Amino acid sequence: xxxxxxxxxxxxxxxxxxxxxxxxxxxxxxxxxxxxxxxxxxxxxxxxxxxxxxxxxxxxxxxxxxxxxxxxxxxxxxxxxxxxxxxxxxxxxxxxxxxxxxxxxxxxxxxxxxxxxxxxxxxxxxxxxxxxxxxxxxxxxxxxxxxxxxxxxxxxxxxxxxxxxxxxxxxxxxxxxxxxxxxxxxxxxxxxxxxxxxxxxxxxxxxxxxxxxxxxxxxxxxxxxxxxxxxxxxxxxxxxxxxxxxxxxxxxxxxxxxxxxxxxxxxxxxxxxxxxxxxxxxxxxxxxxxxxxxxxxxxxxxxxxxxxxxxxxxxxxxxxxxxxxxxxxxx
Amino acid sequence: xxxxxxxxxxxxxxxxxxxxxxxxxxxxxxxxxxxxxxxxxxxxxxxxxxxxxxxxxxxxxxxxxxxxxxxxxxxxxxxxxxxxxxxxxxxxxxxxxxxxxxxxxxxxxxxxxxxxxxxxxxxxxxxxxxxxxxxxxxxxxxxxxxxxxxxxxxxxxxxxxxxxxxxxxxxxxxxxxxxxxxxxxxxxxxxxxxxxxxxxxxxxxxxxxxxxxxxxxxxxxxxxxxxxxxxxxxxxxxxxxxxxxxxxxxxxxxxxxxxxxxxxxxxxxxxxxxxxxxxxxxxxxxxxxxxxxxxxxxxxxxxxxxxxxxxxxxxxxxxxxxxxxxxxxxxxxxxxxxxxxxxxxxxxxxxxxxxxxxxxxxxxxxxxxxxxxxxxxxxxxxxxxxxxxxxxxxxxxxxxxxxxxxxxxxxxxxxx
Ligand SMILES: Nc1ncnc2c1ncn2[C@@H]1O[C@H](COP(=O)(O)OP(=O)(O)O)[C@@H](O)[C@H]1O
Ligand code: SF4
Ligand SMILES: [Mg+2]
Numbered sequence: 001x002x003x004x005x006x007x008x009x010x011x012x013x014x015x016x017x018x019x020x021x022x023x024x025x026x027x028x029x030x031x032x033x034x035x036x037x038x039x040x041x042x043x044x045x046x047x048x049x050x051x052x053x054x055x056x057x058x059x060x061x062x063x064x065x066x067x068x069x070x071x072x073x074x075x076x077x078x079x080x081x082x083x084x085x086x087x088x089x090x091x092x093x094x095x096x097x098x099x100x101x102x103x104x105x106x107x108x109x110x111x112x113x114x115x116x117x118x119x120x121x122x123x124x125x126x127x128x129x130x131x132x133x134x135x136x137x138x139x140x141x142x143x144x145x146x147x148x149x150x151x152x153x154x155x156x157x158x159x160x161x162x163x164x165x166x167x168x169x170x171x172x173x174x175x176x177x178x179x180x181x182x183x184x185x186x187x188x189x190x191x192x193x194x195x196x197x198x199x200x201x202x203x204x205x206x207x208x209x210x211x212x213x214x215x216x217x218x219x220x221x222x223x224x225x226x227x228x229x230x231x232x233x234x235x236x237x238x239x240x241x242x243x244x245x246x247x248x249x250x251x252x253x254x255x256x257x258x259x260x261x262x263x264x265x266x267x268x269x270x271x272x273x274x275x276x277x278x279x280x281x282x283x284x285x286x287x288x289x290x291x292x293x294x295x296x297x298x299x300x301x302x303x304x305x306x307x308x309x310x311x312x313x314x315x316x317x318x319x320x321x322x323x324x325x326x327x328x329x330x331x
Numbered sequence: 332x333x334x335x336x337x338x339x340x341x342x343x344x345x346x347x348x349x350x351x352x353x354x355x356x357x358x359x360x361x362x363x364x365x366x367x368x369x370x371x372x373x374x375x376x377x378x379x380x381x382x383x384x385x386x387x388x389x390x391x392x393x394x395x396x397x398x399x400x401x402x403x404x405x406x407x408x409x410x411x412x413x414x415x416x417x418x419x420x421x422x423x424x425x426x427x428x429x430x431x432x433x434x435x436x437x438x439x440x441x442x443x444x445x446x447x448x449x450x451x452x453x454x455x456x457x458x459x460x461x462x463x464x465x466x467x468x469x470x471x472x473x474x475x476x477x478x479x480x481x482x483x484x485x486x487x488x489x490x491x492x493x494x495x496x497x498x499x500x501x502x503x504x505x506x507x508x509x510x511x512x513x514x515x516x517x518x519x520x521x522x523x524x525x526x527x528x529x530x531x532x533x534x535x536x537x538x539x540x541x542x543x544x545x546x547x548x549x550x551x552x553x554x555x556x557x558x559x560x561x562x563x564x565x566x567x568x569x570x571x572x573x574x575x576x577x578x579x580x581x582x583x584x585x586x587x588x589x590x591x592x593x594x595x596x597x598x599x600x601x602x603x604x605x606x607x608x609x610x611x612x613x614x615x616x617x618x619x620x621x622x623x624x625x626x627x628x629x630x631x632x633x634x635x636x637x638x639x640x641x642x643x644x645x646x647x648x649x650x651x652x653x654x655x656x657x658x659x660x661x662x663x664x665x666x667x668x669x670x671x672x673x674x675x676x677x678x679x680x681x682x683x684x685x686x687x688x689x690x691x692x693x694x695x696x697x698x699x700x701x702x703x704x705x706x707x708x709x710x711x712x713x714x715x716x717x718x719x720x721x722x723x724x725x726x727x728x729x730x731x732x733x734x735x736x737x738x739x740x741x742x743x744x745x746x747x
Contacts, residue, residue: 027500028457223453227516230411231467232440245457 029248035324042320048313056122059115066099068109070116070280078107090296100302104292114302116280121310124197124276125262129255131201136208137251141239143209144216154213158206166203173199174274189278196275200262208254212247219243249325256318260311267307282307351386351422352556353410353443353524357708358383358419358429360405364632378631379405381580382419384658386710387524387573392550392557394567396603397577398628403560404448406577407526410558411445412436423524441471444522446546448529450509454501460487460512461497467519486515490545507538511545518549525550526558531566543570564600565607568592573664576600579639580631582658586665596661596672596719598644599624622675637694638670646671646678653694656684657707660716673719683722 026034036042055062063070073079080086085102088095100110143154177195181188219225220243228238269275270283282303289300361376380402387393395403408414410421412428421429428439447453454463464483468474474482484494490511501509510530517525527546531539547570550557561567567574568588575585576599584597595601602622624643629635638656641647650670658668661683670682681692687707689700706713 027459028502223447223449224455226408226413227445227447227453227513228455228466229413230440230443230445231470231516231520232437233466233470237470242455242458246455248457 029325032324036320039320039324042317042324045313045317045320048309049317052118052122052310052313055115056119059119062115063109063112066111067096068098068112070112071106071108072112073102073107073109075105075107078102079105084296089298101296101298103288103299104296110285110299110302113280113285114282114306117282117285117303118306118310120276120279120281121263121266121307124193124200124266125259127197128200128204128262128266129258131197132204132258133208133251133255135201135205136254137212137244137247139205140209140212141216141243144213145220145235145239145243151213154209158209161203161206164203166199169203170199170269170274171272185278189276192275192277193279196266196269200265204258204262208250208258211250211254215247215250216243219246252325253318253322256314256321260314260318263307263311263314267303350389351711352389352391352424353387353558354420354422354425354710355386355406355410356384356420356422356710358406358409358421359417360402360409360414361417375632378580378634380409381634382708383577383580383582384708384710385575385582385585387556387558389523390550390554390556391573392559392571394564394571394574395558395560395577396564396567396574397562399562400628400631401577402580402631403562403577404528407445407528407558407560410524411443411526441520442522443524443526444517444520446510446513446517446525446527446530449533450506450513451533453513454509456501459498459500460492460504463501463512464497464515464519467516471520473520482519483515486519487512489518489549490515505538506534507542510534510542514542514545514549518553521553522555524556524558526560528560529562530559532562539566546570563607564592564603568607576603579628579634581639581668582666583640583669584665584667585658586662586667590662590665594674596665596667596674597640597669598646598671598678599640601675638668640669648682650682650690650692650694654684654688654690657687659684659687659707660713661719662716664712665716666712679719679722683717683719687717 078086079102080091083105084091085098085104085107087102088098089101098109098111100114102108103110103113139154139158143151143158146154173195174192177191178188181191225238225242228242233242266275266281267283267286270281271287273284273287275281275283285303286300286307289296289303293300358380359378359382360380361378363373364375364377365371366374383402383406385393385395395406397403405414409416409429412431416429419429420427423439423442426439428436428443431439458466461480461483464486465479468479468482469476480497483497487494487497492508492511492515496503501512504512513530530546531542534542543566546557546559549555557570559567559571564574564576572588573585574588574591575582576591576597577583578599584591584595584600591600592604595604602624605620605622622645626643629639629642635642635652637650637652637654638644638647641651644651648671654670656668656670656672658666659672660666661672670684671678671680672683673679685691688696690696
């Protein structure tokens with residue numbers, strides 16, 4: 001009925017075309033990535049981050065390559081009577097046997113610890129970012145699109161989470177878990193890790209959810225959303241196919257802010273002793289290295305440099321990504 | 332190029348399209364106004380659309396004209412069920428659609444489509460043209476998935492765009508081309524009714540005619556009924572055989588094109604028309620005097636009592652504040668809602684609506700006089716109507732009486 005494909009008639013237009021060179025169009029995301037590709041600082045930072053990612057992924061391979069071993073120290077053979085390592089810094093020169101030296105007292109290799117620390121740091125930060133972003137997106141979309149009480153309930157929950165002190169919750173959670181699972185050390189490690197990921201994610205989604213809710217509130221009045229509704233596009237498709245692609249910029253911004261923040265948070269919690277246990281982490285290394293700083297500064301420098309380099313690279317990369325995706329904020 | 336299906340449709344008439352495909356009766360939409368603060372109380376209502384009745388014939392076109400804020404878009408959104416009506420009835424092909432749920436409405440979405448005002452916000456900037464035009468095809472499974480692209484290209488061709496541009500983004504097109512994409516999207520579902528909400532208002536004047544021509548072509552080609560919304564009478568003139576004029580949520584005059592443009596009877600229509608340049612009159616050297624309306628459109632939250640136009644009407648009298656003028660049919664295809672409806676400069680001196688309302692000249696109900704039983708909210712036109720010529724003579728008699736009466740120092744009987 002109505003329009004038959006065979007009966008279509010070409011009506012002509014003499015309106016000039018805006019562009020006629022390349023037929024394939026470029027999406028705003030493609031344009032943003034192009035812009036990013038021409039940003040030198042961004043590319044350098046991306047390389048740095050990529051190196052860290054490779055280290056994290058290939059930590060076991062790298063330790064083998066350097067002939068070091070995680071927690072392979074023997075306090076008797078590897079440390080002297082004053083508990084300082086028997087080889088390498090601080091008392092002897094550089095040695096390939098332990099490029100970053102050994103840990104005092106235990107004699108564990110610090111390079112292996114550093115490699116695995118990178119793994120923990122990036123792994124935790126990535127997981128928390130992904131989880132927090134997904135939560136933020138879904139909750140923000142629903143809050144923005146739902147009118148009435150659901151929107152108000154979600155706004156209230158967001159406010160509650162924003163007002164809960166993150167450190168306090170993390171501090172309170174640690175002893176609870178320890179007292180609960182203290183009897184089974186293998187379970188405890190895993191539960192501690194899960195708790196850490198949970199706490200980080202649960203405290204990381206609100207800002208994005210708020211941002212997305214605000215964006216959706218303005219987007220949903222746009223006529224293309226009305227058009228989708230007139231066509232009969234199901235609400236879920238409107239949210240995820242019509243609205244979500246328009247939220248790339250805030251999501252990218254949120255991820256770029258989230259990653260370095262979670263790296264810092266993981267290290268900070270580990271330093272306080274309420275992060276991961278039984279798994280190497282830069283934060284824990286820093287914690288143990290502080291008391292040796294005057295005599296054995298390399299012990300402290302290695303993890304600190306790791307954290308700083310990663311966070312700075314992520315932050316600068318994030319700045320560049322934000323500029324590329326949202327040219328209006330460009331300085 | 333008549334489609335067999337269309338020809339076979341139960342056309343109850345001679346094919347001139349007399350069957351209403353869309354029938355709207357006494358449609359209302361009140362938006363609640365809520366107080367600020369935590370506990371939101373409803374403190375009033377925006378009477379955006381307040382008792383509107385009209386009908387659109389199969390393949391016909393009704394123009395809906397009025398100043399911005401008078402409720403045109405709200406009417407369009409009610410018909411496309413983007414909004415739920417507060418009350419009233421909307422019938423598509425005889426079937427009530429005002430109370431359908433989203434789910435029940437889904438199959439009907441194919442039949443009633445919409446073209447939007449702003450070509451810069453009506454297309455998703457993150458989707459290619461192919462996706463935009465293909466979405467309705469996929470949602471309603473109009474064609475098998477594999478043929479969607481072919482169909483999209485055909486549709487782009489129909490609206491005068493290069494079909495090879497399907498993988499471009501809206502930002503790569505001009506305003507007029509974007510509006511064409513919007514038309515292609517609406518046509519994808521082969522609708523029977525198209526609500527065009529100021530489809531050319533946002534375009535350059537030079538482009539407007541092209542888009543209107545395109546709409547005219549598709550209307551003829553595919554026999555689509557149009558509700559064409561515009562904010563001035565010039566745009567709809569060549570498009571719509573029927574025109575309704577809205578003011579503050581109500582239709583104040585509705586007539587066929589010839590009557591409305593040549594002999595408008597409502598002061599508001601006369602004012603609107605005086606702003607439209609008239610080629611014919613300019614040619615014979617005459618110039619219509621421009622009627623300037625004073626004041627602003629009152630708020631739809633608190634509309635004036637009686638006639639809503641009275642705060643700006645140069646003819647307003649006592650009765651206008653007391654009694655709301657009903658939309659009275661005064662010609663074969665002409666309805667007007669004014670107590671003193673008449674041609675500009677020759678308006679009657681006594682209200683024409685007294686019989687219909689059962690009131691006296693000052694708007695006070697006359698005891699015993701029942702309001703006429705004429706169905707004043709019915710969409711469409713009846714065969715019988717109030718004849719203004721007979722009214723005129725009787726009203727002159729009435730006024731004459733009073734002139735005779737007054738020197739005696741007593742009012743007429745009805746006044747006391
Ligand atoms: N969603 C809404 N909520 C509250 N008021 C609205 C809403 N939509 C429209 N209105 C009001 O209804 C009236 C009519 O609006 P609209 O139909 O858009 O007018 P038009 O299209 O004729 O310019 C306006 O006063 C407007 O402020
Ligand atoms: S009813 Fe009265 S106020 Fe309203 S348009 Fe007619 S004359 Fe003017
Ligand atoms: Mg409007």
